[in-house]
Amino acid sequence: MTLLTDVQLRPVLDSRGNATVEADVTTEDGGFGRAAAPSGASTGEYEAIELPARESIEKTTEHALPHLEGEVDVNHQRDVDNALHEADGTGNFSEIGANSAVAISMAAAKAGADSNGVPLYKHLGGAFRGENFPIPFGNVIGGGEHAKDATDIQEFLGAPVGAPTIEDAVFANANLHATVGDILDERGVGAGKGDEGAWAPPISDADAFEIMEEAVTRVEEDVGFEIRFGLDVAASEMYEDGEYVYSDTTRSPEEQIEYMADLIQDYDLIYCEDPLDENDFEGTAELTEAVSDTDCRLCGDDLFVTNVSRLQEGIDTGAGNTILIKPNQIGSMSDTMDAIELAVRNGYETVISHRSGETEDTTIAHIAVATDAGFIKTGAVAGERTAKLNELMRIADRAA
Structure with missing residues (x-):
C-alpha cells in the first residue's frame, strides 16, 4: 500500500x-x-x-x-x-x-x-511492442471551431500508416505540415495557424482536399512509405435547425450521410470523426453500413464523449467502429480505461486524443502505449503537441 x-x-x-x-x-x-x-x-x-x-x-x-x-x-x-x-x-x-x-x-x-x-505506461498495465505503435494523426489543415475564416471541416489529418517506426511517423507528419505550407505559398495563399498549429488558410473544403492529396503525394515520394489522410468533421458545430450549414450550402441529414460516404470513398479516407450530429446514432449507423467495404475508421468523439453509456448505445445501434478517447471528457483515468476496455471488447478501435487547448502534459502518450491503441491524435507542431510525440519516441527508445 x-x-x-x-x-x-x-x-x-x-x-x-x-x-x-x-x-x-x-x-x-x-x-x-x-x-x-x-x-x-x-x-x-x-x-x-x-x-x-x-x-x-x-x-x-x-x-x-x-x-x-x-x-x-x-x-x-x-x-x-x-x-x-x-x-x-x-x-x-x-x-x-x-x-x-x-x-x-x-x-x-x-x-x-x-x-x-516504472514508466507510466507499464504502471497502467501496458508494454511497448516495438512494431505495434500508435500511428499519430497530424492536424495539418484546420478550420471549424479551431480557426475562423478557414475550412468548414475542422481538421484535415495526416496518417503515416506505412511508417516503419514511430520516429518515421512523427517526422513524416511534420514533413506533411511543412509541405502543405509550401503548397499554400506556391498558390499565393496566406495562412495563419489555428489552435492546434494546423494551417488555417481562407480556402474551401474542396481546395483543402486537393492540397492534401498533393502534399501526401510529395511526402510519400520523399519518405518512401504510405501516407493517407482523414478528417475531423465536427459536424455538431455545423448542425442548425435540422440541417448542416456549410459556408456555401446546407445539407439535410440524408444529404450529409451521402456526402460523407462519397468523401470517404473518393479520397480513400482512413479516418472520419464526427461526420454527423452528436445525437444522431441512427444516421451514424447508416453511414457506418454505407462505408463498411472501406477501411475507414468512423469515429465518435462528440457522439461518445469517452462515456461507456454513450458508447454502449453506439454499439447497440451499430454506430461507428472507432471511439476517440479524451480523459478530460470523462474526468478520470478509471472512467477512461473503462471506455477503452468496452470498445476493445466490442471490436471498436481506439484513438487517444489531445484537446485544442493543451498543456505540456504527456499522459495520453502513455495511455496510447499502455492500451495498444491503433492511433493517437496530437497535432504535428507546437510545443504542447510535440511534447506528446517526443514522449512516444522516448518510450520507443527506452524499450528498444
Missing part, C-alpha cells in the same frame, strides 16, 4: 493562454506525479463539466482533498477516482470540475508509477 499524502493544485496556462488546473501528487514514500488538464473548443454536449480553473481548485480543495490525502492508495487507481466521484456527487464532475478531477487522477497515476520505479 502506498498512501497519497499530499495534493497541490494551481492554475497554469494552456496553449490558448487560458487558465487550466495542474495537480502535484506526492505519496508517503516520496513518489511524485504532476499532470495538467487540457480543454476543448469543439466540445460535446455530454462531456464532463469543466469549471473556471480557480473555482474548480477552490471547490476541489474543500470537497475532495480531505477524501484523498492520507486516505487512498495510488496503486489502486479506482480508489483514487472513486474518492473524486464521491466528493463531487454529481456524476459529471459539475461540483468540483472535471479539470481538477482529471488533473488529480492523472497525477496520482504518475505518482504510483514513480513509487514503483
Whole structure:
C-alpha cells in the first residue's frame, strides 16, 4: 500500500493562454506525479463539466482533498477516482470540475508509477511492442471551431500508416505540415495557424482536399512509405435547425450521410470523426453500413464523449467502429480505461486524443502505449503537441 499524502493544485496556462488546473501528487514514500488538464473548443454536449480553473481548485480543495490525502492508495487507481466521484456527487464532475478531477487522477497515476520505479505506461498495465505503435494523426489543415475564416471541416489529418517506426511517423507528419505550407505559398495563399498549429488558410473544403492529396503525394515520394489522410468533421458545430450549414450550402441529414460516404470513398479516407450530429446514432449507423467495404475508421468523439453509456448505445445501434478517447471528457483515468476496455471488447478501435487547448502534459502518450491503441491524435507542431510525440519516441527508445 502506498498512501497519497499530499495534493497541490494551481492554475497554469494552456496553449490558448487560458487558465487550466495542474495537480502535484506526492505519496508517503516520496513518489511524485504532476499532470495538467487540457480543454476543448469543439466540445460535446455530454462531456464532463469543466469549471473556471480557480473555482474548480477552490471547490476541489474543500470537497475532495480531505477524501484523498492520507486516505487512498495510488496503486489502486479506482480508489483514487472513486474518492473524486464521491466528493463531487454529481456524476459529471459539475461540483468540483472535471479539470481538477482529471488533473488529480492523472497525477496520482504518475505518482504510483514513480513509487514503483516504472514508466507510466507499464504502471497502467501496458508494454511497448516495438512494431505495434500508435500511428499519430497530424492536424495539418484546420478550420471549424479551431480557426475562423478557414475550412468548414475542422481538421484535415495526416496518417503515416506505412511508417516503419514511430520516429518515421512523427517526422513524416511534420514533413506533411511543412509541405502543405509550401503548397499554400506556391498558390499565393496566406495562412495563419489555428489552435492546434494546423494551417488555417481562407480556402474551401474542396481546395483543402486537393492540397492534401498533393502534399501526401510529395511526402510519400520523399519518405518512401504510405501516407493517407482523414478528417475531423465536427459536424455538431455545423448542425442548425435540422440541417448542416456549410459556408456555401446546407445539407439535410440524408444529404450529409451521402456526402460523407462519397468523401470517404473518393479520397480513400482512413479516418472520419464526427461526420454527423452528436445525437444522431441512427444516421451514424447508416453511414457506418454505407462505408463498411472501406477501411475507414468512423469515429465518435462528440457522439461518445469517452462515456461507456454513450458508447454502449453506439454499439447497440451499430454506430461507428472507432471511439476517440479524451480523459478530460470523462474526468478520470478509471472512467477512461473503462471506455477503452468496452470498445476493445466490442471490436471498436481506439484513438487517444489531445484537446485544442493543451498543456505540456504527456499522459495520453502513455495511455496510447499502455492500451495498444491503433492511433493517437496530437497535432504535428507546437510545443504542447510535440511534447506528446517526443514522449512516444522516448518510450520507443527506452524499450528498444
